[in-house]
Amino acid sequence: MHGMIGTPKIAARHVCKVYPGVDGPMVALDDFSLDVADGEFVSVIGPSGCGKSTFLRMVAGLDTISSGTIEIARGKAGRPLNSVVFQEYAIFPWKTVIENVAFGLLMRGVSRPERLAVARGWLDRVGLAKFAAYYPHQISGGMKQRVGIVRALANDPEVLLMDEPLGALDAQTRLVLQDELMRIWEETRKTVVYITHSLDEAVLLSDRVILMSAQPGRLLATFDIDLPRPRSAATMNTPRFSEYREMIWSRLSGEVARAMEQQQ
């Protein structure tokens, strides 16, 4: 599949998720299968309520799987399997910026000088070195999510799971962070599952875009994004980019309409 060699980094097979709903069980995710190769950037896109976050939580081990399996291939010993970047940032208000970034390392028992050095390095890369000693309530939303992102990266996980990480930001901040994400990803080449409801974001960042159906969430279509790297904001002005965008939107729009009907 997609020229994947060897075992996939993430293998999700026939995953179902059933929630006990108000009027009987509710199938949030139905027979969802997805392989992600090592170093691949995969976006998942679909109408809201289709089970994207549910899927991500299950990959992260934060929610139980009703049936099916999800496996993340182990790599280097002692490395955490996954780290999540949450839409709500979820950085701890009671820890300073640098303590937040070093949190995963602290939990793993990394020595204080070492974890602070790693955290400082990451803060430097996103221009937050000056704010190391600040508390989250003292910095802007864009900065908070930068902290959320480098908290995950400093943890050096096998795979990075991002649930609409830029969803709560204003349009300009979003563009800036998209750029930063793209730059960092091209330097680190982490395996990423990236959930978004922005089509532009999905096409711009990804090697592959997964389209999900309205509830119950199923895999609807897969699009390989064959745009040259390194990409930048300028990539969005190329004809190829627009073609991908049109192609995916023609499938997505129908699903969004269906999801809206469901909700009525």
Next chain:
Amino acid sequence: MTADRRAILLLLVLSIGLNLGLAAIGLWRTLSWLVIPASFVLLVLICERAGRLVPMRGRSVYERALALGFPAAVLLLWQVAGDTGLINTTWFPQPSRILAGLWDLTVNYDRFSKASLIGRPWLIPQYFAEGGLAGVWTLLAESHVLATVGRVLAGFVLGAVPGILLGVVMGINQTVRLMLDTTLSAVYVLPKIAIFPIVMLIFADPFGEGPKILVVALAVFILMTINTMAAVRGIDRIYLMAGRNYGATGWQMMRHVILPGALPVIFSGLRIALGTAMIVIISVEFLRAKQGVGFITFYYWEVLNPEKMYAGLIVVMLLGVVLTYGLQWLQKRLIPWQR
């Protein structure tokens, strides 16, 4: 600008005229229930207009003047009303007499009850020279204020620490919560003073410090258990998920996510618990004590010395202010991330 000045003048004339006019025709007292609120409203209108005339940089001075000036004005009115015989000074002695009573209590030693208000600290050098630390201790032990503060603090700590611990357990463990929640809600509404007689029975010396401290501790314990449980349950799930995802387990989760996440709410609970502790100890001292601020307040009421009774009430309020400041000081240190 001038419109404001004219309005202030008009309102001032109106309020003074209203009061003096009614007083002149002898209706002020009968209509006081109406005149007092009306005068207050007029005063608010005057101050609002005066506030508009204050330049921007004088703002903070103006606000402080308003905050301190109003209670000062009330005290002054009280004084004047007492001096002119408008209110019955047998039961409502003027502030000046209350202050004199407070001074009297502070500097004098009561031979009958063998106690003084604050323990006559100016005698410490003399007592130390005569009796060493033991001598100083006899001085401290005669203090009503220290007796009350000691009981409150001991009861507060003895109640708050286990209360917070149990509250955390109830916050994270559903079984314990289901078992205890109803019982706690029931005991919570029970006035602690009503179980004081039972608490006395538990102790070998029912009239000693034990029952007094325990009843305070009990009140604080129950309040803090309920409050801490709510604090823990109120932590946003997303932080628990983040903690777990970044590898926190067991004690790490407690130390880095649950406790700090609950701390702001725990502190608002502590503040309420401090108020409750004061209420409980003063009632207990009213009821059964030979020493303490509550004791003197009630004692001087019984011996018909209202100045000193009011002085006792003032000391209670001062204690409340000081202890609350102490708690806020602690809060600033323990919760540096709070705005």
